[in-house]
Amino acid sequence: MNLPLSLTINGVRREIVLDDPRVTLLDLLRERLDLTGTKKGCDRGQCGACTILVDGRRINSCLALAVSHDGAEITTIEGVGRGGELHPVQAAFIAHDGFQCGFCTPGQIMSGIGMIQEGQAGDDPERVRECMSGNLCRCGAYQGITEAVLEAQSNMTATKQRRSA
């Protein structure tokens, strides 16, 4: 069974032919397109390490069949920086020690970017923790993660205001 699909991944359109319908977006990215920044943690939608943006929304790529997402626009951790410049959420994770081993970090950062776009948390750390609860960190870097997301959000809002002023 040959299943053709077209995806725009980090701004680049890719024509893909799958030979197996079981391939998840996660496995497509990691095993077939060499985009290994997105991590496979539990592979069952329980840890958030595989978080990516699909059409601008954060989802668990381990629970998404690639073939069902024909035509989608996908952003992974490889696509968030501009040239040599880090995305503000990436920079804030470094500034606030939002990680220890780093395995969950790409998922945390993609989730943080998605959360800021959703605009539901405001500057309340409790809301940030709740909105980020789909991303587990077994090193327990939660305090740094919360601070990083809050700071990135405030920096991004300030930049946006400066641009529109």
Place this chain on the structure above:
Amino acid sequence: MMNFDYVRPASVADAIAAGSEKGASYLASGTNLLDLMKGGVSRPSRLVDVTRLPGLDRIEHLADGSLRIGALVRNADLAHDADFARNYPAVAEALLSGASAQLRNAATVGGNLMQRTRCAYFYDAGSACNRRWPGAGCDALKGENRLHAVLGWSEGCIATHPSDFCVPLVAFDAVVEIEGKSGRRELPLEALHCLPGDAPERETALERGDLIVALRLPAAAKNFAGHARYVKVRERTSYAFAVVSAAASLRIEDGRIREARLALGGVAAKPWRAREAEQVLTGAAPDVAVYREAARAALAEAKPSGDNAFKIELAQRIMVRALTLAARGTPDRIPALPGSPFSSVAGA
């Protein structure tokens, strides 16, 4: 995961034709189904992808005051729809207390209704489970069963239904619209999920090929918007299924409860409407003594199915808490931890 054929029909009629074949399963976002397939619990030979079916992703206000929610509306979109959150705050609160932000962005209304139980023995293909394999027995009966059912269970199955969303929905008399081989029909949500009895493998009233296309909330559900809460107790603060949850909605006029709608989650194989408790409250002044009496009535028939007698007491306390918070008034904004007793926000 077992291999399968993949089809993506363009119309509801084509979907039903493909979904009626033996071994076929509908695929929406797949947040539950793919997980079950990875574990070998579900083994469909064909997936019928319904995500592109036209017209199923709309929220419509109907002329009779009811609300029609297409089966493909995503949980996050529904919960964050401003009109919806204002008119049905307990339903929005229930949606936001389920799963994680990522899962809510993907999961659909129809898929939420069709979620399977999270019983660990159902999930473990190596355990005996009458739901998966009729007649195999139930390993949960003698296993780790502190989170299992206390109402409506049988010796054949003590699993619970995992949905938060369905709990306030069943209290508001939500109706499910179904397309099937013999056309369109409707079913009260309360009649969708089956109690196990002696046939736990029959989880819903749907027939082969039936496709849920929409969910309808009757106009009367809006009358409770001022006093409606969903309270959920979990084993960790967020991103966990309910140990017990309660949806409480009141219509209060002149210091009296004119009408009450109550349902419990995490206690049975279906979202559990508590009609006896509603009767106790009707006409009474809102007061903790009458909430306790109502909660006792709701759990009067409850029996432990194992190591879970505590859930009977806990369910009563959560119902009293939900009623207390509902009587106080729906907050302007849902707390960060929707309805959680652990929230640090006053009034949560």
